[in-house]
Amino acid sequence: MNRYQTLQKKLVPFKKGCFIPFIILGDPSIEMSLKIIDVLIENGADGLELGFPFSDPLSDGKTIQKAHLRAFSSKMNIYLCFEMLQKIRKKYNTIPIGLLLYANLIFKFGINNFYLKCFNVGIDSVLIADLPVEESNDFRKCAIANNISSVFICPHDAKKNVIKKISLYSTGYIYLLSRSGVTGTDKKIIVPSLNLIKNLKKITEKLLIQGFGISNSKQIQKIILSGISGVICGSVIIKLIENHFQNEKKMLKNIKRLSRSLKQSTIIF
């Protein structure tokens, strides 16, 4: 049983949702990034979604774009990302850790080398923002060979054949998109139609986790009530890093408060 399945077993019978925060590794520095992860986990995070800094993050809105830049300013690189991951995994053995990054980083590292490295540091899943299922063959093969789950994004307006493919190829969880566009909390999110959720549930038992633009309790409660298993929140946390990274104490205090509140919202029964 992989860590996502264990998480599912822990939550589903009790009708609880899960809260997965997303941050960029090394934002604003390696030390602070590790402290932020500690605060998130100690205050309710059920899993982690972590980004590798990339020069051209075209799926990301302004808030996360700036996080990539802050990580670069702290001299972050792919090897330091893996070193950080090793430390995080050593400290938190049971929590699912997924990576969200861009295809060229993996391609340049060597696809198989990358997934092997992920296996060695204890990563559970990899989601590639600019890789649709149609182009995923080489990546999935290496993921399977190295026992890493692949995660694909299911758009809110996906047609039946796409839903089917994504359910088949997404082996960790399925990332449900709140809306079109890029990441960020400045736009209205939508709960995917009950029809889409019904269709997905008919063909898969995997966790359905919604992301993009989720920032408050009201949204989370609505999402969990619709039958979705959990939420990924990125920009709302990263905004706190942006606003307070020069005052570490204040930043961590705010992240603690937010993390508790977001987790609390996933428990509605």
Add this chain to the structure above:
Amino acid sequence: MTLLNSYFGSFGGMYVPQILMPALYQLESEFVLSLKNLQFKKKLANLLKNYAGRPTPLTLCRNLTKGTNTRIYLKREDLLHGGAHKTNQVLGQALLAKQMKKKEIIAETGAGQHGVAAALSCALLNLKCRIYMGIKDIERQKQNVFRMKLMGAQVIPVKSGNGTLKDACNEALRDWSENYINAHYMLGTAAGPHPYPTIVKQFQSVIGKETKQQIFEKEHCLPNSVIACVGGGSNAIGIFSSFIEDTSVNLIGVEPGGIGIHTEKHGASLICGETGIFFGMKSKVMQTHEGQIKESWSISAGLDFPAVGPEHAWLDSIKRVTYVSITDSEAVHAFQHLSKLEGIIPALESSHALAYAIKLMNNYPNKNQTLIVNISGRGDKDLKTVEKFLNK
């Protein structure tokens, strides 16, 4: 499944967020239909002839080649309405957008030539138009920004990154991923995700078809070399397209060597880049050893891009096209030379191709050779840049 092959050898593909895949499929299917649709072809041919001003002439240089046995012909895309070859393909894409019932156009531009072309096609066909442009390019291409605005387009400054074409491309893709239902992304070059490289090549192939016919009329034989500048690669693929199977013709793509390809300041992605995944395609990309995309550099805003269209990467891999580089100062020198000797002010982009032709001529002054240079655009937009460069 795509209707057309989405790869050129191992280059190409559709590396975009899943949400954009339906929009790419829709575009491909509309394009395939248009290829078989006589009415579409007639409409486009009519616009190219009566609006854009095709065919453009093939001009023999009178003075530039004096004292040598070289004949240099210039394919005069600078005389096309809008001032550059970009008009050819925007008219095609605008008609496709109309057929797809899209109301808005999203575009990106570097030198502003594609922006101007996008703006004029939208004004003509009554489409709403917004154009992303890096702040550095807005500064160096003020005249073109004014032209775009005059024709009703909204120009959106992009501050991220280096404020050049790469950043404008990212921003245009971000916009499209939100607005794909009502908006068509009018990509400006033969790069990006499938089907764009194929669509742009098809619409730009008119340059090659005309050139081949014109050179036969003038010389009764094929040229020795066809030379074009390569940023994303649309004017080059357009003129090369008719000669690819004529293996006796040397096809030469000229990349921006900037300050020198031994420095960090250039945009020669084929010569110095490595295979990577960027801007929706697998192609040759200037990148760090960790896969971060490097910033490119060129005096010419239209060539200031760290990647290249996938078909060029393939043509390079099979050695059908030779890719070389020309520095900023060599390009400026060619710019001055053509202006002074032939009364034609070429775009700085085209000046790269011209500079290489001059090199070939000077290296072999006695060789009886016919060279064709694609003058992809006119140089009015570059006057300030050149003036500044010369006054340094």
